[in-house]
Amino acid sequence: MTGTLSILSAGPGSTVQDGGRHGYLRYGVTGAGPMDPLAHAVANRALGNPAGAAAIEVSLGGIEITAEEAPLTVAVAGGAFSATLDGQALPPAVVVHLEPGVQLRLRAGAAGCWCYLAVAGGLDLPLVLGSASTHTRTGIGGLEGRALAAGDRLATGTPARVSVAAGAIQAPLLERPAETIRVILGPQDDFFAPDQIASFLAGPWTVSARGDRMACFLEGPKLTHLRSYNITSDGIAMGAIQVPGEGQPIILMADRQSTGGYPKIATIIGPDLGRLAQARPGSTLCFRSVSHAEAVAARAEEQAFLAGAIPVEPLIRTRFTSEFLLGLNLVDGYVDAHAQA
Structure with a gap:
């Protein structure tokens, strides 16, 4: 089943990127693609997407999204950004089930410059020279060749898996200090x-x-x-x-x-x-x-x-009202206990 992802707000520099536009450098066409290819691939693979599927690259300016009409399953991976679901803190690398109207917000956190927001089934956008990657200097790819902005709506593809477990993504390869x-x-x-x-x-x-x-x-x-x-x-x-x-x-x-x-x-x-x-x-x-x-x-x-199944572990159960859990539908009633300390 396909769906629609709605952009509620976006800081400068957040764009759609897939695995990149390959084979055209000889003609002066930039490859674009993700700044952090591993994090981009981890977010996709945690959902069962191909590693190079189109996803949102989020800059330090952050982004806020929601689902329209139908639920979406999304994954976040990359820098140690601050992630919240309707104000509830999440781990920086996580898979969540996003119900219509529920808001997922990503903001600059403790470390890193980029994080990746993938959706099960990928983003369904026209390909330019075989790629959906955005290159803003030439205005090609992505959504009209530009950075994302409030009010944008992105169609999603059909997920490869019937269901994807929600929880914290276990990806030790993403722990990469730059020293x-x-x-x-x-x-x-x-x-x-x-x-x-x-x-x-x-x-x-x-x-x-x-x-x-x-x-x-x-x-x-x-x-x-x-x-x-x-x-x-x-x-x-x-x-x-x-x-x-x-x-x-x-x-x-x-x-x-x-x-x-x-x-x-x-x-x-x-x-x-x-x-x-x-x-x-x-x-x-x-x-x-x-x-x-x-x-x-x-x-x-x-x-x-990346060739194997990306481990996703359920988050620790803690106390919340049934109304809260029904409204969020987050990890079948699990939340990050560390965020509650």
């Missing part, structure tokens, strides 16, 4: 002397407030080049770390340009992209160089977790 980010050096690390590579790895680097979905800017020790800081422009992967003439690294993210002409000292491995994306401005970090084999092993661990 150390794993990278593979290159492809232009030969533009830097060994002492500059050592300085790059050691940092410490501070995440600048200038960042957005296109790039993360770092502030720290000035890196110098062995020769010119210009190269023949070549393709840009998500997580590529450019070093322009001023010597401060720029990490290209989901809405990156398709090509770039600064030397790339290193590239963040796929499993650590979300770790970097969730680092708030003012956070400090350093990098660790890893081998190709270690990067592949980390990706295999992540894929193995």
Whole structure:
């Protein structure tokens, strides 16, 4: 059964994202997709959706939604956002049954910059070049190529499962402090002397407030080049770390340009992209160089977790009136006991 998700309020930067728009960088078309691919996939997989199904990427500005006409089952995963259902506190990673008129609110919480709101069956939106991902700079994908706003209504698809258990999502891979980010050096690390590579790895680097979905800017020790800081422009992967003439690294993210002409000292491995994306401005970090084999092993661990059933544990029962429980229909009468302390 399909349904409708209604946006009651949305801060700036909340958009629809699926697994991304692949195969078009050669034509100058940005891939878009989630800033934290693992969290996006966890929210979807907890509902039985494909990992790359269309979901809402929620920024620090937060969002508030409800269901229209028919109940929806939704999942939240990502940063440690503050989540409430009609004012009742929830865990930051959770599956809930959302009745019509009941309000699910997500706001910036203790940590993280992005969280993902998936709905059983996914969001049913027209595909642009094979993807529903929003790229606001070019106005394509998602809902009219723009960020979500109050009053928007999103149709949902047919759920893959007849029913999905509600409760707290158990996803230890999402517990990823950003202090150390794993990278593979290159492809232009030969533009830097060994002492500059050592300085790059050691940092410490501070995440600048200038960042957005296109790039993360770092502030720290000035890196110098062995020769010119210009190269023949070549393709840009998500997580590529450019070093322009001023010597401060720029990490290209989901809405990156398709090509770039600064030397790339290193590239963040796929499993650590979300770790970097969730680092708030003012956070400090350093990098660790890893081998190709270690990067592949980390990706295999992540894929193995997503291939299985994502564990969802019922929340702890506590005392509430029958009217409250009937009105919320939350986890069959379970709520987060820690929120009541």
